[in-house]
Amino acid sequence: LFAFFGITTIMLFWGALIRATREWGGSHQQGAAFGLLEGGRGLLAVSLASLGVLLFEWSFPLGYDSASLSEKQSTFNIVIYSYTAITALTGVLVWLSLQQYPNPTKQHSLNQSYQFASKHFSYVLRLPAIWWQAAIVLCAYVGYKSIDHLSLYAVDVHGYDAIEAAKLVTLAAWIRPVAAVATGLIADRFNPIKMLILCFVVLLISNLYFSFSTPQFSFSGLLVANVIITCTAVFALRALYFAVFKSYQLPINVTGTAVGLVSVIGFLPDVFVLYLAGKFVDDYPGLQGHQFFFLFLACFSLAGIFASYKLKNYKK
Numbered sequence: 001l002f003a004f005f006g007i008t009t010i011m012l013f014w015g016a017l018i019r020a021t022r023e024w025g026g027s028h029q030q031g032a033a034f035g036l037l038e039g040g041r042g043l044l045a046v047s048l049a050s051l052g053v054l055l056f057e058w059s060f061p062l063g064y065d066s067a068s069l070s071e072k073q074s075t076f077n078i079v080i081y082s083y084t085a086i087t088a089l090t091g092v093l094v095w096l097s098l099q100q101y102p103n104p105t106k107q108h109s110l111n112q113s114y115q116f117a118s119k120h121f122s123y124v125l126r127l128p129a130i131w132w133q134a135a136i137v138l139c140a141y142v143g144y145k146s147i148d149h150l151s152l153y154a155v156d157v158h159g160y161d162a163i164e165a166a167k168l169v170t171l172a173a174w175i176r177p178v179a180a181v182a183t184g185l186i187a188d189r190f191n192p193i194k195m196l197i198l199c200f201v202v203l204l205i206s207n208l209y210f211s212f213s214t215p216q217f218s219f220s221g222l223l224v225a226n227v228i229i230t231c232t233a234v235f236a237l238r239a240l241y242f243a244v245f246k247s248y249q250l251p252i253n254v255t256g257t258a259v260g261l262v263s264v265i266g267f268l269p270d271v272f273v274l275y276l277a278g279k280f281v282d283d284y285p286g287l288q289g290h291q292f293f294f295l296f297l298a299c300f301s302l303a304g305i306f307a308s309y310k311l312k313n314y315k316k
Contacts, residue, residue, distance in 0.1 A: 014263060015256040018242055022255050027246070031192060034243040035184015042176030042235060048086065049170045052079045056163060065161065120257040129248040130258055132311040133241070136196060137266025139304030140237035143203050145273035146297050147173075147234060150227055152281070153290050158215055158223055168224065172231040179232045180239040192240050193247055196308040199240070203233040204301035210294040214287060237304075241266075248314060 017037075025033025059075040060067045067075075124130055150172075151165035160168065187195055206229050213222070242259070250258055276296065281289040 010263070015259045018259045019252075019255040021242075022245060023252065025243075025246075029188055030243045030246045031184040031187030031240070032181075033184070035181045035187070035239040038180035038184070038235065038239040039177040042173070042180055046170065046173040046176060048083065049173060051082075053163070053166050053170050055079065056166070060163075063161065063163070120254045121261075124254055124257050124261055127250075127258075129250075129311060129314045130261060131265075132307050132314060133244060134262045134265035135307035136244075136304060136311065137241045137262055138268060139200065139300045139307060140234070140241050141266055141269045142273055142297060142300040143207075143230070143234045143304075144238060145269045146207075146277075146293075147231060148274060149277045149293065150230070152277075153210070154223065156281070157287050157290055158220065168227060171224075172227045175228055175231050176235040179235040183236040183239045184243065187240055187243055191247075191312075192244050193308055193312040196237065196240050196244070197305055197312070199233045199236045200301050200304035200308060202229065203237070204298055204305065206230045206233065207294045207298040207301055211291050211298060244311065248311070 021033050021037050022030065025031075055078065056075060059071070147169065151160075151162075151169045154160040154165040154168055155162065183195065183199075206226055209226055242262075245255065245258065277293050280293040280296070283289065284292055
């Protein structure tokens, strides 16, 4: 199933989406373009997640733990069918809307296409800035994947039940559209790479707080506040890390190739972050395992600061 997702949404869609967004942003609105992209994705995602939480609340008025396995499966099936229907509807809407625009793409022979691809790939491989950008995306995406762990942290360490933890992360996720759009608009007026550094610093502080805080010396309000701060920094990073192509003047015609290379490295956290989170929690049960995991995240935040600084100097 995940291989199918990879072919349809990554191989056929992702590079084209990022290049189209870059072209739409033009010379002076790269931040706004990528901020709106991330904000729009976030608004849809959190809206669906909120509806899912409400469905679980309505389905289990006596609490999630009181429901039988068959009741939980039945409710979860409704969520899956709903996401499937919305995805299919989106595909129809994209198809219909794209019919309104002429396709200026020139038709090339297979041999010409191969030559173009080889030339672009060789050019992109030789750019130091691409590798620093890939490192930035990697570090930011580690932070993004860690959001999935916050609900487990709330349950294990702060005593939340499953529905309360889902509410916490869903509430924090509502910051995604606001943070992404606002960050994108600000980035068009200031240096986006400096903003990357600031976001990584905030994320570093947030992860260090989670690493050393204990339930005995904190209360639920601090947990909620730090979750919101973490999500704000993460979603701001997601609005910025592809907007920096313009900062080092990457030619528009190699954008797809650059996105492919950056994504291969940058999205590797899909493979290892949640696996390592599980290992930390299994090997060091209770609070200690979570604290080790957040220290691991803090190291990537620090690495993100370094990579952003190197990219900033490369621009100079």
